[in-house]
Amino acid sequence: MRTHPVRRLCVPLAAVLVALPLTGSGPLAEGRVRTAARAGLTAELDRLFEDPRLTGAQASALVTDTATGEVLYRRSPGALLLPASALKTVTAAAALDLLGPDHRFGTDVLAAGRRTGGRLEGDLVLRGGGDPSLLPADLDxxxxxxxxxxxxxxSGGLLADASRYDGVPLGPNWAWDDQAAYYSPQISALTLTTDTDYDPGTVRLTLTPGRPGRPAAVKLTPPEAPVRLSGRIDTGAAGSGRTAEVDRRPGSNELLLTGSVPADGGTSQEWVAVEDPAQVAATVFTADLARHGVQVQGPVRAGRAPADATALAHHDSAPLSALLVPFLKLSNNGIAEHLVKEIGRVRAGAGSWAAGLDRIADFTHRSGLDVTPARQADGSGLSRHNLMTAQRLSRLLEFARTRPWFRTWYDALPVAGDPRRMVGGTLATRLRGTPAEGRLHAKTGSMTGVDALAGYLDRPDGHTLAFTVLLNNFAGASPRPVIDAFVLSLLGQHAAPAPDTGRRTRSPHDWD
Structure with missing residues (x-):
């Protein structure tokens, strides 16, 4: 293939940009070198965006030096594009600013009735406080x-009180066929998760292969969850493909099992979002009560705690500063939406998306972050109504460095190439073994036709770059290698994007 005429110059010039001190003698000569270096870097990055995988697509990028504010590269920085999960940087910053790093979510048990010895004449109430991290062990x-x-x-029943938030369970323009997906849960003030990934409103199925031709064993967590399993997952021959799927019939908690697992594949797990998380949590709690010798004679039903109900027990979540780690590292959509509704409840008295997003918009305005138009429709980036610009997200990256909560926010961002799950997160396997390993702290974002990265890159010379890349409307193979090559180019490393392997664009069920 013929070499692009700029290509012979761009590598050393980008390297000069990385190595060049930003202060020192000879300002005129230095300025000329800097100008040439920027021109070389611009040519290199522009060439990356000519990758065939981006034919017909939209690309936007902005790179600045955090110490000087100097713009090192720009490409349509004001273009309104889908940010996918890169939007979580905005939600996390707003939550830290508006709720505070020490904010906790509480869950209460109350007695609504008169006590006579060991008997409660009335109802028991499980009142949710919006905790997206409530575990079965916490209920127990x-x-x-x-x-x-x-x-x-x-004598009465168990009231499932989810009144802290409104009754709207799903965000605007969330895909109807994602309703069973763990990353698209119903949002409720009373909800349950199954492990410390903290995917609220889900149950977990553990699949264990049997003998070939026999059904796989299916274990439900929590076992008392009011779901019904239909169909089955078979055991295929050793070495066969894994085709197992678990779906949920819309409007119910009937889980549909299909496909197979290989006999030598070991155990695997599936997470499924449930219908009516409050009902599920309260049903599990009733079983916990029974194990501890408390018999609830009436049914589980939705209801609000009476004003004169008396407190029996309380549980606090970990502080927001701790929850931010699984939120950003694992790109947890459920936590994002709980934060939006919690902001609305705490700051506006209404636990709704509308109230929370209005407070977030006010935060961005007061902080000078609305440098371009934008539209935020949810907290996670799952909605295709969201529109952001590279300029706006990059401005947030600069602003965050001035806030007292910056270190908490920064440490919660995924770190390139770090295999530790709660450090590397969604970047754990990316750019490993490259100069960007450990130097890139950034939030990923992807959904069908969208890939994004926004964060910080520490250069060897001690300078830190803030950057945002948004790619939209590609129809073929993922252009993610273009983003990785972009990062390496900022470090002065020429790296052509990995070739097209024939892998098609990511499924909507493949979220980060």
Whole structure:
């Protein structure tokens, strides 16, 4: 292939840009070198965006030096594009600013009735406080405390109180066929997760192969969750492909099992978003109460705690500063939406998307972040109504460095090439073994036809770059290698994007 005429110059010039000190003698000569270096870097980065995988697509990028504010590269920085999960940087910053790093979500158990010895004449209430990290073990501990209070019998039922947030479970323009996906959960003030990934509103199925031709064993967590399993997952021959899928029938908690797992494949897990998370959590709690000797005679039903209900037990989540790690590292959509509704509840008295997003918009305005138009429709980036610009996201990267919560926010960003799950996160396998390993702290974003990266790159000379790359409307193979080559070019490393392997664009069920 014929070499592009600029290509012979761009590598050393980009290297000069990295190595060049930004202060020193000879300002005129230095300025000329800097100008030439920027021109070389611009040519190199422009060439990357000519990759055939971006034919017909939209690309936007902005790179600045955080110490000087100097713009090192720009490409349509004001273009309104889908940010996917890169939007979580905005939600996280707003939550830290508006709720504070020490904010916690509480869950309460209350007695709504008169106590006579060990008998409660009335209802028991499980009141959700919006905690996206509430685990089965937490419910079990609450049940133990209720039993410890002396109650052995509840004549009424168990009220599932999710009134802290509104009753709108799904965000605007969320895909209808993603409703069973763990990354598209129903948002409720009373919800349950199954592990410390903290995917709220989900149950987990563990699949264990049997003998070839026999059904695989399916274990439900939590086992008391009111879901029904239909169909089956078979065991295929050793070495066969894994085709197992778990879906949920819309409007119900019937889980549909299909496909197979290979006999030698070991155990695997599937997470499924449930219908009515509050009902699921309250049903699990009723079983916990029974194990601790507290019998609830009435049914589980939705309801609000009466004003005169008395407190029996309380559980606090970890602080927001800690929850930010799984939120950003693992690109957790459920946590994002809980933060939006919690902002609305705390700052505007209404636990709704509308109230929360209005407060976030006010935060961005007061902070001078609305340098371009934008539209934020949810907290996670799942909605295709979202529109952001590279300029706006890059401005956030600069602003965050001035805030007292910056270190918490920065440390929660994924780190390139670090295999530790709660460090590398969605960047754990990217740019490993390259000069960017450990130097790139950034938020990923991807969905069908969208790939994005926004964050910080530490250069060997001690300078830190803030950058945003947004790619939209590509129809073939993922152009993610273009973004990785972009990062390496900022370090003065010429790297042609990896070739097209024939892999098609990511499925909507493949989210980060």
């Amino acid at each position: 501990e609450l049940a133990r405390r209720v039993a410890g209070s002396g109650i052995t019998t509840v």
